Amino acid sequence: MADLSVNIAGVEFNNPIIAASGTIGFGHEYGELYPLSVFGGISCKGTTLKERPGNPPPRIAETPMGMLNAVGLQNPGVEHFIDVELPWLKKQNTVVIANAAGSTEEDYCKICEVLSDTDVDMIELNISCPNVKEGGAQFGTSPESVGKITAAVRPYCKKPLIIKLSPNVADIAAVAKAAEAEGADAVSLINTLTGMRIDINTRRPIIKNITGGMSGPAVFPVAVRMVYQVKKAVKIPVIGLGGISTWQDAVEMIMAGADAIQIGTVLFTDPYAPLKISEGLHGYLDTHNIPSVRDLTATVEV
């Protein structure tokens, strides 16, 4: 059997499949169905310094081959994460990635400092959440702002630092380069694309927040393109996500340039997707006599 293990910024993953932040909470629910070690890692629900109630409902709308969400970073706060969630997660035999969010530069620095003092394996900086009024995506929309926030948190972040990039930008490669230049250890992309749906009977947006983040199979080609562009632009590892639903999608994303992948929305369609993707990856690598999934990264021929 082929080797599925990958190393991202010095952290060993048993396989390249990571649960995407915001889709799996802190793992308890999907942990009822299978051991969380089916994931190489789990990127936990976006966590802020203080508890956040999140946005008023409705928070969800379906789209053609996808969905919008505007949960608004509902989370119990970093203290709860460290005291309650982290000790349990650390026993699940999977890489634990904290997803850190905030409203100000100080928030991001502080939460990185607090998380650096814990057992989390990595920190993913969430500067691309489109669903909160302050912070979130405003830090992720230009190379300058991404460079600035990366530089600001870097001294406070003692863990491997992943910068999660927004696709709502003109030049994703330039944004990734800015993160790399200021000390990011890896980048993950793409976060959701900002979208909107209207109920034609009520003339109101379906989502109370008006706009939401679009995910699911519909965004997959956009994600593949951006991962491809970013991989060519940076030397740090690239974690590819956005609409991956099948093992074939996973192979495609890895060929485009991903060193590891994240899956999210597909869990809602098929909670058993990570097992099927893992099995399919093994099958593909074995069929093509490729010894390691690492040999597949960025092998697209253009």
Added chain:
Amino acid sequence: MKFDAQDCLLVKKTKLTQTIYDFRLKNADLAEITKPGQFAHLLVPGKTLRRPISVCDVRDDIIRIVFEVRGEGTRILSETEEGSMINMICPLGKGFDIPKDKKVIFIGGGIGVPPMLYSAKTAGSNSIVINGFRDKSAVILTQDFRDIGCRLIETTDNGSYGIHGFVTDPLKEVIDSADMICACGPTPMLKNIAAMAKDHGKECFVSLEQRMACGIGACLGCAVGIDRGDGSLTYKHVCKDGPVFRAEEVIW
């Protein structure tokens, strides 16, 4: 096992009204652990999101769901042919906790009627069921509720069948005889029932719906505003904390 995603065989499909379908789905493992008021999350071919549908009844290895065609997803579901499989995550959510020794009034409005069947069956013949419909063409499950042996009261908004009026009209007559009220239906109906229950000092539980993604409590999509008890707002989630909530904690 608390819940699982499994294929269920559609053994029988009945069209109850122009828009409402009755599916009997076979899966012994899931049927065994499904309780009144819980729901199933049904995979729709070609759709990213599943459709949450409350369980109408469970008998032996059969889970019965009754749903209304509201959009494309439920239309596709309704076209499933007998003998094919539907993948369901089931059972989900916290249902009605029905004490054996209490007299319960179950109230269903429209497509909120089906989950009351399994609930009322569990409570037994001591209970009262009030089901309200838009008009005669929307009336469903009358014989099923009669078979339980409970007292059944039916209303229609336009008086074309049963009592002319809303469920709250007959509720006024019987509310004092009950210990507890369980209701499912349109939000304005639930809000009125909750207010009446409060006035009469009766315990009241309501089953709510909200646009949902994961169905199991991970994504926090299906939020409902809840009073923490001190007037401050928090959000709980229909899929995991509900769908049944104490009426007094819901911020309408």
